Amino acid sequence: MPFVEEIYDIVVVGAGHAGCEAALAAARLGFETIMFTVSVDSIALMPCNPNIGGISKGHLVRELDALGGEMGKVIDKTFIQSKMLNESKGPAVHSLRAQADKQDYTREMRRVLENTDHLTVRQAEVTEILTEEIGEKRRIVGVKTYSGATYKCRAVVLATGTYLNARCIYGDVSNPTGPNGLQAATYLTDSLKKNGVEMYRFKTGTPARADRRSIDFSKMEEQFGDQRVVPFSFSTDPESVQKEQVSCWLTYTNEKTHEIIRANLDRSPLFSGAIEGTGPRYCPSIEDKVVKFPDKERHQVFVEPEGLYTNEMYLGGMSSSLPEDVQYAMYRTVPGLENVKIVRAAYAIEYDCINPRQLNATLEFKNVEGLFSGGQFNGSSGYEEAAVQGFMAGVNAARKLQGKEPVILDRSQAYIGVLIDDLVTKENREPYRMMTSRAEYRLLLRQDNADLRLRKIGYEIGLVSEEQYQYIIWKEQAIEAEVARLEKKTIGGNEKVQAFLEKHNSTLLKSGSTIAELVKRPELSYADLAELDEDRPNLPEDVQKQVDINLKYAGYIKRQLQQVAQFKKLESRKLPHDFDYSTVKSLRLEAVQKLNLYKPLNIGQASRISGVSPADISVLMVHLEQVGRK
Numbered sequence: 001m002p003f004v005e006e007i008y009d010i011v012v013v014g015a016g017h018a019g020c021e022a023a024l025a026a027a028r029l030g031f032e033t034i035m036f037t038v039s040v041d042s043i044a045l046m047p048c049n050p051n052i053g054g055i056s057k058g059h060l061v062r063e064l065d066a067l068g069g070e071m072g073k074v075i076d077k078t079f080i081q082s083k084m085l086n087e088s089k090g091p092a093v094h095s096l097r098a099q100a101d102k103q104d105y106t107r108e109m110r111r112v113l114e115n116t117d118h119l120t121v122r123q124a125e126v127t128e129i130l131t132e133e134i135g136e137k138r139r140i141v142g143v144k145t146y147s148g149a150t151y152k153c154r155a156v157v158l159a160t161g162t163y164l165n166a167r168c169i170y171g172d173v174s175n176p177t178g179p180n181g182l183q184a185a186t187y188l189t190d191s192l193k194k195n196g197v198e199m200y201r202f203k204t205g206t207p208a209r210a211d212r213r214s215i216d217f218s219k220m221e222e223q224f225g226d227q228r229v230v231p232f233s234f235s236t237d238p239e240s241v242q243k244e245q246v247s248c249w250l251t252y253t254n255e256k257t258h259e260i261i262r263a264n265l266d267r268s269p270l271f272s273g274a275i276e277g278t279g280p281r282y283c284p285s286i287e288d289k290v291v292k293f294p295d296k297e298r299h300q301v302f303v304e305p306e307g308l309y310t311n312e313m314y315l316g317g318m319s320s321s322l323p324e325d326v327q328y329a330m331y332r333t334v335p336g337l338e339n340v341k342i343v344r345a346a347y348a349i350e351y352d353c354i355n356p357r358q359l360n361a362t363l364e365f366k367n368v369e370g371l372f373s374g375g376q377f378n379g380s381s382g383y384e385e386a387a388v389q390g391f392m393a394g395v396n397a398a399r400k401l402q403g404k405e406p407v408i409l410d411r412s413q414a415y416i417g418v419l420i421d422d423l424v425t426k427e428n429r430e431p432y433r434m435m436t437s438r439a440e441y442r443l444l445l446r447q448d449n450a451d452l453r454l455r456k457i458g459y460e461i462g463l464v465s466e467e468q469y470q471y472i473i474w475k476e477q478a479i480e481a482e483v484a485r486l487e488k489k490t491i492g493g494n495e496k497v498q499a500f501l502e503k504h505n506s507t508l509l510k511s512g513s514t515i516a517e518l519v520k521r522p523e524l525s526y527a528d529l530a531e532l533d534e535d536r537p538n539l540p541e542d543v544q545k546q547v548d549i550n551l552k553y554a555g556y557i558k559r560q561l562q563q564v565a566q567f568k569k570l571e572s573r574k575l576p577h578d579f580d581y582s583t584v585k586s587l588r589l590e591a592v593q594k595l596n597l598y599k600p601l602n603i604g605q606a607s608r609i610s611g612v613s614p615a616d617i618s619v620l621m622v623h624l625e626q627v628g629r630k
Helices: 017-028 057-067 071-078 102-114 188-194 255-263 286-292 324-331 383-402 415-425 447-461 466-488 495-503 515-519 528-532 541-552 554-572 589-598 603-607 614-629
Strands: 005-007 010-013 033-037 051-053 079-085 095-100 119-123 126-134 137-145 150-152 155-158 167-170 173-175 199-206 209-211 221-223 248-252 300-305 312-316 342-344 347-354 371-373
Touching: 010 017, 010 137, 010 383, 017 033, 017 102, 017 119, 017 155, 017 383, 051 057, 051 071, 051 383, 057 071, 057 095, 057 383, 057 415, 057 447, 071 079, 071 095, 071 102, 071 383, 095 102, 102 119, 126 188, 137 155, 155 383, 188 199, 255 286, 255 324, 324 342, 371 383, 383 415, 447 466, 447 541, 466 515, 466 541, 495 528, 515 528, 515 541, 541 554, 554 603, 589 603, 603 614
Parallel strands: 005 150, 010 033, 010 155, 033 119, 155 371
Antiparallel strands: 051 095, 079 095, 126 137, 137 150, 167 173, 167 347, 199 347, 209 312, 209 342, 221 248, 248 300, 300 312
8 A cells, every 4th residue: 555655854752842853953054854743733831830930940942042942932923921039139040931821822932933944743643663683772863643644854853842642530430541632642552661761650640620600819919020121132122021910919828728639639649649650840730839848838820811702711829630610619718729620630640751861961962873862751840840851962963964073052051951860860860840959059050141142052053143153252252341341440539439339338449349349239230330331332232231230240250150161170080981981990890880880071070970979970980090101
């Protein structure tokens, strides 16, 4: 019988946030790319809260944008409320978060995909990866769909999200579906296992959606967006995102809520054993919170709109897999939700994903050449974590076909580097979530300087324009020149200066001072000092911000740069990929097993592997020196 057979350079399996970024990166680099999805209506779907960013996640989105990704641009066009979080703290933990219009976000990303050259979008379920043997490894040659159609290719990016063998569960209800009742992908797991891929079973969950008309907002605290919105994308005109925003709302659970949950734990599949998968520690269900924090009198519930053209409201903080009748009972104990009507019940979702230790830092499988992987399929959680992995997988698949060196960001360059390094070097027994505390050099890896850190890399990849590249060159020079000027410019303690300092509750001058020294005072800023600085050049807002931060935190930044220099020394000590660590005398057995399992790229990565001690690293470095002298 005749069957479809087509040839592409790169196949992307999945059209969530990882799949979209992978496909766009590959196609924009000139490779004929096809992206498969079980439903074209679920492209860039937000099955959980329709928001982008948040603590540390905002960093990821801005880094993705600086490299040439799409997520930041799309959320700038489709947000309905935007907020800079942690503004009362230092700039290292400032994080942008935007509530999206769920349908608009999907529509806009689909529009971008469908109008990108070299990119084909196809609705079909991929059921097999096709490989051939090359020595001890296998190599990708194509994929096959449920209909029997074959698509030959040179690289595949897996971005299946939460769809593989998925089932949605609440109470006694267990549906073999993907998120939001969409079709699950039920065949690909077997093909991956046949190719030696080790699978995990993870779970995540989502709260109920409620009808806005059934909510009494007068009993809740109104949450407003920022008066001055900061865009996610460095290429978005800040004036274009200043618009009227919708409100979100805050309420709380109470002891009555917790009593209902405790009384029905035996009906929760999470506690009865009906759910096999491991859930995310940092995004627990409401029943998890009540059990693990019995002394806590209340938990926050964020009531947030799903869009401008729907009455669906997301009940953040109350994800659950309890039966439907219990959900109604517990939600209706929350102030403002006494008469709530549920549009979609809360549910947990179980799905197949991989043990990410099977991946190189490029996100290519160690034992299947040309097979790359990104997103929740790698054992992570969150739209933002997914998007950056999809992008890096797509870029490195393209680089492999170009015959170029892969792009690997290290822990001192980006949160993306921290995320991927953690996935491929550490034991990952639960869905991984990015947090600022995971980054050792977070004062350097701020969301405000992502363009300065990564634009040049995006340009070298080929996804950042010449105009954007030239602006970064100019911006670096402008910041450096302005800092140098302020360090030289002195002012005396004249009447105008003293009056200014008094007005800002700042210590008066006893002698002359440079403007740079005054900027370093916590109560003053670069912007404040404009009235004392007659020669000040007219600089863009983003340059002014960097000048302010660079001066205020100069001592801390210098210290972190010294730490990075030490880190780079260890990262520069490369390790042979095919090295047998059992040949190194004095290495402990556990270290030998872990090093042979993970095959680290360098000494730095080896030192972060669980089970490899500092003593093992010392032994390894002595061995390398002895080998180098021979």
